[in-house]
Amino acid sequence: MKTKILLTAALFLAANIGAQGYYGDDEDSGYSSGSYDSYNSSESSGSDTESSSNYSQSTSSAPEPTPTPVSSFASTSSETSQEASSGDESLNDFNKLHGRAYNWVANQGASPNVNNVLRYPHSMKGRKLVYVEPTLNTALISFGESSTYFVGLDNSGTVGLLTAGLTLGDMGLSLDLGLGKNFISSTSGANEESRSLTMAGDHIGLNFSLPLGDLAFVANAFWRTTIDEFSTTTLLDGAESSRNDAYWDLFASAEVKTNEAKDLAWAAGVQLYRHNLSVETKNPAGSATEADENSHIEFAPHFNVSLKALGNSKARVLLGANSTLGFQMFDKIKDFSDGALEIGLFIAPNIFAEIAINKYFMFFSGASHNLNLFAYRSDKIGTTESSYIQMLTEQTFVSVGSRFQWKSIALEASLSDAFINNPFSSFSGSTLAANLGAFIYF
Numbered sequence: 001m002k003t004k005i006l007l008t009a010a011l012f013l014a015a016n017i018g019a020q021g022y023y024g025d026d027e028d029s030g031y032s033s034g035s036y037d038s039y040n041s042s043e044s045s046g047s048d049t050e051s052s053s054n055y056s057q058s059t060s061s062a063p064e065p066t067p068t069p070v071s072s073f074a075s076t077s078s079e080t081s082q083e084a085s086s087g088d089e090s091l092n093d094f095n096k097l098h099g100r101a102y103n104w105v106a107n108q109g110a111s112p113n114v115n116n117v118l119r120y121p122h123s124m125k126g127r128k129l130v131y132v133e134p135t136l137n138t139a140l141i142s143f144g145e146s147s148t149y150f151v152g153l154d155n156s157g158t159v160g161l162l163t164a165g166l167t168l169g170d171m172g173l174s175l176d177l178g179l180g181k182n183f184i185s186s187t188s189g190a191n192e193e194s195r196s197l198t199m200a201g202d203h204i205g206l207n208f209s210l211p212l213g214d215l216a217f218v219a220n221a222f223w224r225t226t227i228d229e230f231s232t233t234t235l236l237d238g239a240e241s242s243r244n245d246a247y248w249d250l251f252a253s254a255e256v257k258t259n260e261a262k263d264l265a266w267a268a269g270v271q272l273y274r275h276n277l278s279v280e281t282k283n284p285a286g287s288a289t290e291a292d293e294n295s296h297i298e299f300a301p302h303f304n305v306s307l308k309a310l311g312n313s314k315a316r317v318l319l320g321a322n323s324t325l326g327f328q329m330f331d332k333i334k335d336f337s338d339g340a341l342e343i344g345l346f347i348a349p350n351i352f353a354e355i356a357i358n359k360y361f362m363f364f365s366g367a368s369h370n371l372n373l374f375a376y377r378s379d380k381i382g383t384t385e386s387s388y389i390q391m392l393t394e395q396t397f398v399s400v401g402s403r404f405q406w407k408s409i410a411l412e413a414s415l416s417d418a419f420i421n422n423p424f425s426s427f428s429g430s431t432l433a434a435n436l437g438a439f440i441y442f
Helices: 002-020 078-085 114-119
Strands: 129-133 138-143 149-156 159-168 171-178 181-188 191-198 203-212 215-225 229-236 239-258 264-283 286-291 296-311 315-330 341-356 361-368 371-381 384-393 397-406 409-421 428-441
Touching: 114 203, 149 171, 159 203
Parallel strands: none
Antiparallel strands: 129 138, 129 428, 138 149, 149 159, 159 171, 171 203, 181 191, 191 229, 203 215, 215 239, 229 239, 239 264, 264 286, 264 296, 296 315, 315 341, 341 361, 341 371, 361 397, 371 384, 397 409, 409 428
């Protein structure tokens, strides 16, 4: 209920100001039309503008000290030039870092958001801001002079997640850390027992990025506990026995992408992923490991592209496609499976549009769906073999949002209704999600 009230109030305030032109033609807006503080990552936004090695968005944001004009917003005809001159609104006025409400469809050509800058830490260079997001209980602060330091507060499963990073020259490095560990030990004469619990969400990750001319490179890796893990070791009458849960994910990825705001933006990369669900037991009689049928290794190259289909200084429409070719190799399980193989080609076409209503108010919207162009699974149990083929266009989801900004503050809100059913995804179902975030820029 609190989220809906906050979201409604934010949208009403922005709409009221946009409709009445309350602030008029105030030049002291704090958002120069020549500065572009954006640098996008492939996950939530694509086209990146590197302002003196800045990167703007949740993982990529461009620095404010060195503004860079955005050629992709420029008018290409005399008609649009005359139209732009008739008012003071321009998308250049909104070239600050966006919140997570912006670009839910992950169009590669959209301006960067908070997710992007956290994934591409070098893009934090030169940024001085505070971001808070009450709907998802997250926050971010960045500060510094010769080097930029940033700290993020988020959540991972049932534990909190701390992100700490800095920029060194043109490079950026960050550490993600969420701790959820408990240790208990007891002794009784010659008998001993030790127990430990690792909570779901226990997490450690590293992110590294740097610009490479007109491109940008990023490498990410993390280890995360996915289910509460219990481990017990017992020494009873000289005999030792133990049980150890192993419920974790290990992930590594690398990506190269364009780092300037152009009519054509792209990103290419690959990810390696290990999903482990197993239990190991040991006793004087021997040891055994029991694996879950969902334990597997995944290799997935991806390529994202975005093209500006329509646009002038006030508005633009981007057409994009995010494609992934996934290979999953499942563990062999004795007397159950000799190991299944899954191959899938997935494409997510998307449309993203944004328009500046005036210097203080903008609307943005996007639509996308997942196209399982080809998904194949083969399995073998003893002498029995089976295969499965799927071709499926999943339901489309649409998001709509707005941004209000004035001087050094900004407020963004969005609403999205989504239905996801992907064999390579752990989520399936329908959800209505609202997002609200606020910035203070320095």
